[in-house]
Amino acid sequence: MSPRRVTLAEVAEHAGVSRTTASLVLAGRGRELRISESVERRVVEAAKELEYRPNIVSRSLRTGTTRTIGFVSDTVATSRLAGDMIKGALEAARERGMMLFIGETEGEADLERGLLQAMSDRQVDGIIFASMFTRAVKVPAALTAGPAVLLNAVPKRASALSSVVPDEVEAGRAAAGVLLDAGHRDGIHLIGAGPRVRDVPPEALAGVERLTGIRDALGQAGVRIAGGRVCPDWQPEYGYEATRELLERARPRALICLNDRLAVGAYQALDDFGLKIPADVSVVSFDDHPVATWIRPKLTTVALPHYELGRKAVEVLLAEIDRDREKTGQEGETHRVPMPVRIRDSVAAPDA
Amino acid sequence: MSPRRVTLAEVAEHAGVSRTTASLVLAGRGRELRISESVERRVVEAAKELEYRPNIVSRSLRTGTTRTIGFVSDTVATSRLAGDMIKGALEAARERGMMLFIGETEGEADLERGLLQAMSDRQVDGIIFASMFTRAVKVPAALTAGPAVLLNAVPKRASALSSVVPDEVEAGRAAAGVLLDAGHRDGIHLIGAGPRVRDVPPEALAGVERLTGIRDALGQAGVRIAGGRVCPDWQPEYGYEATRELLERARPRALICLNDRLAVGAYQALDDFGLKIPADVSVVSFDDHPVATWIRPKLTTVALPHYELGRKAVEVLLAEIDRDREKTGQEGETHRVPMPVRIRDSVAAPDA
DNA sequence: GGTTGTTGCTAAACCGGGTTAGCAGGCGGC
């Protein structure tokens, strides 16, 4: 940015002191180094008058810290939900005077390498390595060099990196709990996974964990899962198909859709069969995608706390940076962020 | 990042030359400054062997350029579409070896000021000032200092800043064109604006321009707009209400919804009245929000080219940076990015 | 042989801060 900035030297001259003195005063080390009050005042006033702002670039050169963190993700665009994750990270960073570099790898190894390098070249203080859907990732070697945190991802093999993920198991329990609380005991079907533990789509962790939580809560209540279908992808059309198939041979009382997009498809299939939600069939889901409030009736769903995930990642990373030196090489922690239930209009008591 | 980086001095020593020579060679100025081929080779090899990467921070200190641009927006999270804008900017930046700082103002003036300052402190080469929906913005004073571009926004009063916006007028023409091409001549209603030019929601430019384009194309074909309703907000519920009201007193043949969320509401209202899309009523819309492919039938819509907008903004900004000195203080240009039509299943010929 | 040019490289300054070592000057104690 063009208009020449005021430098420390100018402030010092204006106050009639040396650059050293000005630097010390502005760094708050005046007392400690016995600078007289009158000089201190002169410096502070000169700085204010000239609207002095230290050049972070030059400071970084000396101190090695840039007050900048890198946010690397596989992609932000495909999952619209992810914006909130960045937003949370952004705000948490701003509150602490840090800025965020953003980068996308598109899942390509060489882009990833280039990006991490570009960030390292710019001396970032740490890196948040984010995935747009929860999964196990291979930790790039470049990450182990400096402070870093995995976001919405866990390391494939043991690693010193900490990770921040949504608490999907608890979310599964919560979703099942919503149905149990409403009085459902029979005819509970799953769309997108189950009924057995192994019936989940590969790669995504959410499937496994949500299913685990669901089975756990229902099992504890002595309730049997009536059925379930794996879907090749968690998109509306597969939810639609799975639900149609189900309706052709059974009459469910409640559906647990493994995410909101599947629920959109389920809604359409239920409509085709003339079944009313929630009077005939209750529906619960996961994610709290915006579409959940657009469909009728509004969908009760367990929200992915993207905003909170982003915040938490920054907090964990900064803690990591602070105690950088004591790097005891032990394994990183896994921080689980709770997923809140959004009660809306798609669940009712089963009619007797 | 911790593991000490190789410095230029080390490369120079390893090659047995001065830092100056090493710097010149690696900057590609060896030929120009008559460095012998053998020395050049030694330096390049030393650099490769030591895996030397220049420290951009220190380079920036000297050259005043950081190969970094700031992306400031009012908010990325509320409009999920906006992720693509950032993505486009990100990729265009990466292709040119630049990184992106991201910041959000939340529309608050002091956050905005702080953010622009933080970026200036970090010596960004230029700033992209983005709005998440197209509108006229008051250009912050801090922006006029250095190279900057408005994205998805135009300046409220004449400004030297260039802007990049979607070509909404042309989009309006295109939407109307889709209906005309299908043979529609009567019973074309607008949801969300119109029928008169002044009937648009305030603030958002998209309304005005889309309406202008629609009126233009229909007028040119000698077709009259049968009716229209302004909606206080372009959300599904208002689209639903507006369409219900319309259906209670008329039988439209085609709806032009001013955006996809309104169209979602329109779909629901049409369904309530037992009207089939597109057999009974055709629907066209704007934005190409992901939901457009989730509803049945899939929605024909004119897409907001978010990705392209982001790319274009970076291109325009970099051009601006390059010819920075010649700043002739004239007014900035407005770059209009075309909005492509996504033909899907919601438009058919009117039955006779 | 002295002047001028060219070739091939380097010393040193510079960017704007942070930091270490140390210097004047006044004071008290022996």
Place this chain on the structure above:
DNA sequence: GCCGCCTGCTAACCCGGTTTAGCAACAACC
């Protein structure tokens, strides 16, 4: 009167690059 100590400040170096000015060594020319 000399020594040591405290007070209050600053000279000088550092970070890691870029850039300017200039210096040897040798060749060419008159």
